[in-house]
Amino acid sequence: MPTKNQQIADLVQLNEDLENYFANTIIPQLFVDADLILRKFTPPAMRQFNLKGEHIGKPLEEISENFRHHTLLENIKTVISTGKILEKEIQTTDMRWYQMNILPYIVRKTKATNGVIITFVDITPRITDLKEQEKLIAEHELLLDTITHDIKNPILAMGLTLEFLKKQPDQQKLVKLLENLDSSLNGIKNIVESLVDNRWGSQRYQAAEELLDIQNIIEDVRLAIAPQVLESGAIINQDIQASELTFVRRKLRSVLYNLINNAIKYTPTSRPPKIMIKTYQEKKHFVISVTDNGIGISKKDREHIFEKFQRIKPTTEGSGVGLYLVNTIVASSGGKITIDSEPGTGTTFKIFLRLPNHTSSKR
Structure with a gap:
């Protein structure tokens, strides 16, 4: 049984180890307790978010403007109440993008969540590359x-x-x-x-098909249109019932990019875009459904929507090629697209991709 002095020495050593870790890590990190008080942060966090020593011990609400993420407090509360990790992309005041991970800090004895540890991974180059690509x-x-x-x-x-x-x-x-x-x-x-x-065709310049996880493709698209999502306040939800399919990565990303980007572009500014992406298997098809709350498409426009240089709303920025490309990609793979739309309410595009049984998996 260790003596009291030994226990104190052990605690001092543990604290020293923790201080060394925080002092030398290259990742911006914050430690926030269950009362939403900022308890500690790493030097990179100090530089990135303009934090100072006097911020320690203050309610996070008083310094939340440093993070340019208006739902940060709500996100922390959610992690504390559920005990589940939360991941989200945020933009900081210097216009850089980060993958924010909020992890519950769980006390081993009581198994209670006593706060959160927040890490920030710089993904600005990835977003820039995706947009350029x-x-x-x-x-x-x-x-x-x-x-x-x-x-x-x-x-x-x-x-x-x-x-x-x-x-x-x-x-x-x-x-x-x-x-x-x-x-x-x-x-x-x-x-x-x-x-x-x-x-x-199947020439040597054609990109090869590969086994893809649809959520990874959606994540790539979300990052590529992150500025549009932030500006419009768009909410993108997912219901992934089938996750894997064999397809050309670039083509599948292009399909989702155009559908999701259009959903944001063609939603009135009077309401935030709400987009639901669903995937499921229907017989021999992998189905991707993208539903929005945009301006909708009239029956007359639906007859020409996939023609090149056709646009639903001529005043909206764009070349009128997006849906033409989507239809060409899907048709060339032996698939099909259906449209269900109500003008003024929204639209659902369903992409049916033909798949061998071994290329799809249900969750």
């Missing part, structure tokens, strides 16, 4: 679409001209010209077909 993908696909679209009309005109010339009197020089024209026309056709095959 989505921009490059959109520009690349728009360029390819524009080339294939714009080159079809000259091909058609050349074909009609060729047919007309073939009906003219058979002269040797004319025949030679026709042969050259025919050869050029076939060359252009081959270029277009090659371009389309390289984009959607």
